[in-house]
Amino acid sequence: TCQAQTPRILSPTAKSDAPFACRKQYHAMVNLLDDILKSLVEELEQRGLWNDTLLVFTSDNGGPTMLEESGSTNFDLRG
Numbered sequence: 001t002c003q004a005q006t007p008r009i010l011s012p013t014a015k016s017d018a019p020f021a022c023r024k025q026y027h028a029m030v031n032l033l034d035d036i037l038k039s040l041v042e043e044l045e046q047r048g049l050w051n052d053t054l055l056v057f058t059s060d061n062g063g064p065t066m067l068e069e070s071g072s073t074n075f076d077l078r079g
Contacts, residue, residue: 037055041055
């Protein structure tokens with residue numbers, strides 16, 4: 001399951017076999033990223049560096065589709 005891949009992201013009390021467990025884990029990971037970026041932006045603003053900063057996000061070409069109850073969809077990606 002997805003819980004085994006990143007056990008520290010989803011709460012230890014969450015049931016990994018619960019419906020939509022992988023989607024809940026993905027949601028937790030996105031929330032964590034959001035919290036970290038908020039801290040980064042606030043620090044850059046405090047130091048007067050935010051207006052001179054370019055923040056770039058990159059991603060691979062989709063998520064895993066072979067996991068049981070995967071939290072991702074790659075619909076309409078090809079190539």
